[in-house]
Amino acid sequence: MSGLIELGATELATxxxxxxxxxxxxxxxxxxxxxxxxxxxxxxxxxxxxDSLLADAAQADAVPLDRRGPLHGLPMAVKDxxxxxxxxxxxxxxxxxxxxxDKDDMLPRRLRAAGAILIGKTNTPEFGLGSQSYNPIYGxxxxxxxxxxxxxxxxxxxxxxxxxxxxxxxxGSDMMGSLRNPAAFCNVYGFRPTWGRVPVDPVGDTFLxxxxxxxxxxxxxxxxxxxxxxxxxxxxRLPHGRPVEAFDQGLDIDPKGLRIGxxxxxxxxxxxxxxILDLCQSALDGFTAMGCIVESVAPPFPAERxxxxxTTLRSWSAATKLAPWHANPKTRDLLKPEAIWEVERxxxxxxxxxxxxxxxxxxxxxxxxxxxxxxxxxxxxxxxVWPFAKTQPWPTAIAGRxxxxxxxxxxVVIPASLLGLxxxxxxxGFGADGLPMGxxxxxxxxxxxxxxxxxxxxxxxxxxxGCRPPAL
Numbered sequence: 001m002s003g004l005i006e007l008g009a010t011e012l013a014t015x016x017x018x019x020x021x022x023x024x025x026x027x028x029x030x031x032x033x034x035x036x037x038x039x040x041x042x043x044x045x046x047x048x049x050x051d052s053l054l055a056d057a058a059q060a061d062a063v064p065l066d067r068r069g070p071l072h073g074l075p076m077a078v079k080d081x082x083x084x085x086x087x088x089x090x091x092x093x094x095x096x097x098x099x100x101x102d103k104d105d106m107l108p109r110r111l112r113a114a115g116a117i118l119i120g121k122t123n124t125p126e127f128g129l130g131s132q133s134y135n136p137i138y139g140x141x142x143x144x145x146x147x148x149x150x151x152x153x154x155x156x157x158x159x160x161x162x163x164x165x166x167x168x169x170x171x172g173s174d175m176m177g178s179l180r181n182p183a184a185f186c187n188v189y190g191f192r193p194t195w196g197r198v199p200v201d202p203v204g205d206t207f208l209x210x211x212x213x214x215x216x217x218x219x220x221x222x223x224x225x226x227x228x229x230x231x232x233x234x235x236x237r238l239p240h241g242r243p244v245e246a247f248d249q250g251l252d253i254d255p256k257g258l259r260i261g262x263x264x265x266x267x268x269x270x271x272x273x274x275x276i277l278d279l280c281q282s283a284l285d286g287f288t289a290m291g292c293i294v295e296s297v298a299p300p301f302p303a304e305r306x307x308x309x310x311t312t313l314r315s316w317s318a319a320t321k322l323a324p325w326h327a328n329p330k331t332r333d334l335l336k337p338e339a340i341w342e343v344e345r346x347x348x349x350x351x352x353x354x355x356x357x358x359x360x361x362x363x364x365x366x367x368x369x370x371x372x373x374x375x376x377x378x379x380x381x382x383x384x385v386w387p388f389a390k391t392q393p394w395p396t397a398i399a400g401r402x403x404x405x406x407x408x409x410x411x412v413v414i415p416a417s418l419l420g421l422x423x424x425x426x427x428x429g430f431g432a433d434g435l436p437m438g439x440x441x442x443x444x445x446x447x448x449x450x451x452x453x454x455x456x457x458x459x460x461x462x463x464x465x466g467c468r469p470p471a472l
Contacts, residue, residue: 002029009074009169009223016073017065023073027057027117030075034166037472040147043160044077044167045138046088047120056117063115070226071169072115079158079172080121081128084108087118092126092135094334095325106201107171107214107231114230122157122170126336127322128212131181131383131410132394133157136336140390143185144469145436149387152182158217159186163465164472169227175212176314177382177413180425183217184382184438187427188465189224189455190217193448195420196240198231206238209317210420219465221456222248228448247449251456256291258454260284260441261375263415264296269303270412271398273385275431280381280439283428290461292454297378301367303411305360310414311405312349312357319346338406361418368419372444377454382425382438384412416440422448424455427464434470 004026007015015021031050038044053075060073083089083101085108090096108118123133123141133156134140143151144164151160155172159182162170172179174192183190198214216227225248234241262284265272284294319342325331326343335343371378385395395409396402403409416423424441431437441458443451 002032004029005033005165007168008220009071009218010220010226012074012168013070013072017068023057023060023117024054026073027053027075030166030168033164037164038166040142041144041160041164041166041472042139042141043123043151043157043164044119045080045121045123045157048087053117053119060115060117069113069115070230071111074116074168075119076111076116076169076171077120077122077161077167078108078111078118079155080124081154081173082107084118084121087120089121090137091128092124092137094136095331097137106199106235110230110233111171122155122161124154124157127339128154128173128175128178129318129336129338129342130154130394130406131177132390132392133182134390134393142390143387143436144472145187145434146387147471148389149435150185150390152185152383152387154178155190155217156182156185159183159188159190162186162188162217162219163469165468169223170217171214171227171231172217173212173214174417176407176417177410179215179217180382180413180423180438180440181410183425184427185387185436187436187467188217188219189221189427189459190425191215191224191228191452192416192423193228193232194242194422194445196238197242197448199233199235199238199241202235202237205320209320210240211313211317211417213420221251221452221459225251225452242446245449247452250449251453252460253453253457254291255287255454255457258292258377259375260287260292260294261297261371261378262294263299263378263380266303266412267299269299270384271401272381273399276381276384276386276437279428279431279437280379283439284379286461287458290457295375297371297375300371301364306364306414306418307411309357309360309364310418312353313361315342315345316349316354317346318342323347341406364415365419368415368421376443377451378442380412380415380440380442382413382440384409386431386435386437413440416442419445421445422451424451426455426458427462429464430467
């Protein structure tokens with residue numbers, strides 16, 4: 001096995017720039033790794049042919065140093081919820097099974113402009129619905145730490161490819177934990193940036209819907225910040241942009257004195273499988289040893305009100321995107337039940353019901369603002385269950401408590417999602433059976449860099465992603 005696949009994106013970029021390796025060597029190493037392990041993991045889909053990718057890498061090697069971008073020569077696969085020119089882009093749906101776009105969406109345009117070589121796609125659930133990456137086009141993606149269990153979702157292919165050393169860096173997206181849950185299930189980092197930080201093409205509504213965002217995944221915070229620099233450039237055509245920041249600068253700080261508010265299971269509102277809270281508590285002890293001040297926090301807002309607001313706004317959002325497929329009987333029959341459920345709930349909503357949900361969200365924003373006067377960062381588990389069987393669509397119960405929807409088992413991620421707060425999923429270690437789990441570090445809106453600084457201190461103290469999957 002080539003040692004190149006163990007290197008992160010920043011290390012590879014330096015090695016190529018100094019002549020210690022080449023883009024051709026890097027591409028060959030990762031393609032060899034994909035050929036060796038992707039079968040049972042099923043993370044990379046729509047992979048381009050080897051000869052064309054090596055030819056692209058040779059062209060990258062010919063580019064002068066002063067014209068190379070921050071991702072120059074790095075092989076990357078884009079999450080399959082994004083249109084990539086010339087690469088099959090399905091959104092995990094049989095409706096789009098044969099879709100090959102003739103132009104790139106904004107994210108792949110930015111990756112290419114930064115020098116990345118796009119090799120294919122990473123697997124995702126149908127239209128990104130659900131935190132289990134399976135679909136009728138490509139099947140299910142496994143966590144490399146147990147090939148019988150799910151990698152999570154909806155950025156499950158991205159997280160699994162990173163953990164299995166099939167990619168040095170990956171993009172993802174997050175509405176309901178889709179950058180965070182798979183990071184926990186695959187022992188890597190996933191960062192949901194402040195909403196509006198990562199722009200998309202200005203198509204349709206750009207004012208109202210503020211739930212989903214793109215973001216980076218990596219095996220180190222330095223690499224995470226490197227990709228965020230590329231993605232987080234404001235577009236003047238969008239109304240909620242954020243100023244440019246150098247996220248990879250000034251990451252190393254002494255975290256002594258930083259205040260962390262531990263929300264746990266939200267006063268028992270969030271059912272947790274045994275061992276998850278204990279593992280997170282051990283991680284918090286690690287933060288305390290680093291000099292942070294950790295304090296348990298009582299539930300700051302009623303969980304059911306958060307859930308009420310979330311399910312209303314999510315269904316409304318889903319309906320705005322999927323209603324045309326639902327309206328056509330031929331394509332409606334190709335939608336999975338969860339998609340139909342979301343669309344029909346969304347179509348039944350009145351404008352005043354959506355307004356009421358946003359009022360509830362506004363109340364939570366006030367409560368969260370008060371919390372952030374006392375704490376620099378809030379902490380929650382990243383998931384409520386350990387990685388489960390990849391043949392199971394979603395957990396129907398947690399610790400004996402029934403789950404009343406396909407996504408209730410991921411309720412712990414919605415406090416950050418509802419407000420568009422920056423949330424970093426950090427690995428917290430492994431349970432008794434060797435399965436990984438993580439914890440969310442959540443900051444005030446706009447304080448992405450501060451959250452990444454705390455994540456960098458944690459990475460330097462632990463480097464959990466350095467624990468390679470024993471299954472591979």
